[in-house]
Amino acid sequence: MLPGPDEPDALHPEWVSVRPPKVAEAGFSRGFQRVDNYRAPAWPDGPVPQQEHLDFWVESIPDAEKVAVALGAVRAGYQRGEAGGEGFVVFLDPVGHPFCLCRS
Template identity: 45%
Template structure:
């Protein structure tokens, strides 16, 4: 195991609105809320958390066409970036060229983005 699933993140134009929708749909609790980000947890709390992130000029997916594909990614919490990076690259991931002190973005073998993230304080 390289890390643990931390978040499923869904791109959208209005995070608060979508969080409210899914909160009502699955009986989840809204636990994080600001202008460009919202988070919900399922009944009973804990993990997994679903997060909604605002994307400017959002274009919704076209189902079932892949002209505009589905827009979400996984955050995987790791203890050591260097060890985790070596492991995901060995599995076939590639660097996406985007990183900060708290996360690094990669592409899976099919081109889907995912992030390795460091635990919060």
């Protein structure tokens, strides 16, 4: 899983980035922006569609679930098939975005 967020930029407090420890080697970072009047997406479908979906490939879904839950995630009420039986489990982040923990 990615490390915690960088410190917010004093000039742009509505933005925060999450970067892997060696961002130059990884070649990516994720930027997040605060949105006024935010409405969470409804999973799997609903009036507000998902804005993004991340898959995190992990060696152990149960071990990664402990980390995700400690950070505020919850298992989604809807799972395709038996949770984990498809090789992944759907979670919702603290503001409702779905993501998957996938068995590598």
